[in-house]
Amino acid sequence: MSLDKVVPTPAAAVADIADGASLAVGGFGLSGIPWFLIGALLEQGASDLTVVSNNCGVDGAGLGLLLERGRISRVIASYVGENKEFARQYLAGELTVELTPQGTLAERLRAGGAGIGAFFTPTGVGTLVSEGGLPWRYAPDGTVAVASPAKEVRTIQGRDMVLEEAIVTDVALVRAAVADRAGNCVFHAAARNFNPVAAMAGRLTIVEAEQVVEVGELAPDAIHLPGVFVQRVVPLTPEEATRKSVEKRTTRPRPPASAALQEASAAAIT
Template structure:
């Protein structure tokens, strides 16, 4: 009887497997029978309803645009997409969202696609926002057969404590929230447990494939493509060129053919550019309209640089600091989308859609620079290999908490790489916030406690505004070290909603000069 009961339970468990899961097993078993396909439509022939798709790319750079179009034509519904971002309203993964084929999006940033916000608040789309480095590591872990891992990223935030809105009910109320994560302490630092993410299909874009199935990627188009390619049960690659085995130097293979199930050569690639930024020929220090206030901040911020430093600059005010690096100083600028050695904006002749920074602006790369995948980029960040990171903020608290990614019920863009970047302070990276001292409405941004959801807890080392410079001591709190010429300590107090100590060595706020 016991044996018969056990067999009955096993049979019931087997029968309870969804038809999709059984079909997926059959596909996996036969996936080695054919590797090269004529068209994208043929390559996605079995992408069905409720599939989970791991999709490479960063913004519109390196996205598998032909495969996305093929999935759109196929019309599979209730998809879960896992990608760094969701494209724009009409490009990339935005096409699938626009047609309401997606029920759930897992991403680190959705700020370039207003349709995501519309469907999210209407209750038609689930959106789970993850730190960019955590997302990359979740994918990498799945590919390596690791079910979960501990990371310092997100400790003390909604990512750790739960409560991040994932679905709304269409009437302004949150109907589904994220769950809390287990946490542990290792070596005096706090970490949270994150689980790997698996996918039914990985859709990636490569530059070349050889007939052995090996892939190589071009410039910053590598980004999320290699980790996604390694984590799919079935990986489908669209490429620009297929060459004989051996033509790609084995030392230049970025993804081994062991991970790649299907390949097809695309006939057309749009290679869209989200933020076309160029400079005039002979212009060495291209600038947007910085403005007096923002320029005052960045001219002070660059004084934190030292020759030979590795520095990550966030979008907005921080990235402007690259225009004021003194002549003769070498600063290696890191882009979390997979670049080291960022150079100035390109001329029209140098413009390359596969060479962008983390803000999705077209850039150049300097001699001695390098490209790498997103998972490796965040290993550099979390491992403390970046000397300084600068980023903006909505609020910074007295003891160095930072909020810069979300206004509940109003703003749903995502944290991007910010949570990973600020978590690196525990590994030795100096975290500097560069921001205007008050909001446009005159509200203080330096506060006793952050009222907005946190990006990181007790992680900011220094704050630089147009009015002042503060050091942040984890025990003493804010220490005012510099005040802009013409302002008084009382002026700073009036604009600051947190108590601070005035340094006995208080100085006028310094400014770098560029010849």
């Protein structure tokens, strides 16, 4: 494979994603999500998608857009609380949902990328996670149509642990702060989140990068994701690179300045 993995546009990068594909998608809430790859996939039209992501976007943004168009049929996630349409579809029996503890989800993705078929973890032992019975899909009348199966539990080093299977997907969509033309990636701060492990889990991994540099410009010790996991890199324009949102903006009124500070400010002005 050529070291130059750059693809000119998001549309070209996702053009061959087929109906029924499984996708691992980076991000946490709206932090670090691949905005433009998701938008291109929305326009491309693939449907009946299985999505593996920490959450499924929010109403009107991110993966929530694919959800609103009825393009997602199954979700494997750890958190869905910010998306009312997600809850509606799930409770109405329109969507299959496999809720997974957050750390377990991250490790399932990482294990898939590392070639590990399954692993044991104490997380979830003694709950519906291990014993089965979590509602994966509801019937229209509100009864449980499909429930999670029981999982193997084994005592290891004196502690009960549950067997969790690794996740490998057809495609991974992620966002990086910087990538070189060979696909080596650097993520920024909180936007690192699920992006590296999602990238590892995809058989075909597509990265949208805020900045693309030449091979050799990234210090080896600075690389968070080696290019061996990446097949396509989409450079964003400077304007696109600035698109970063949060789910909620919370502020409080600025407290009044103290009398001494007000006097000092007045004196400085005069």
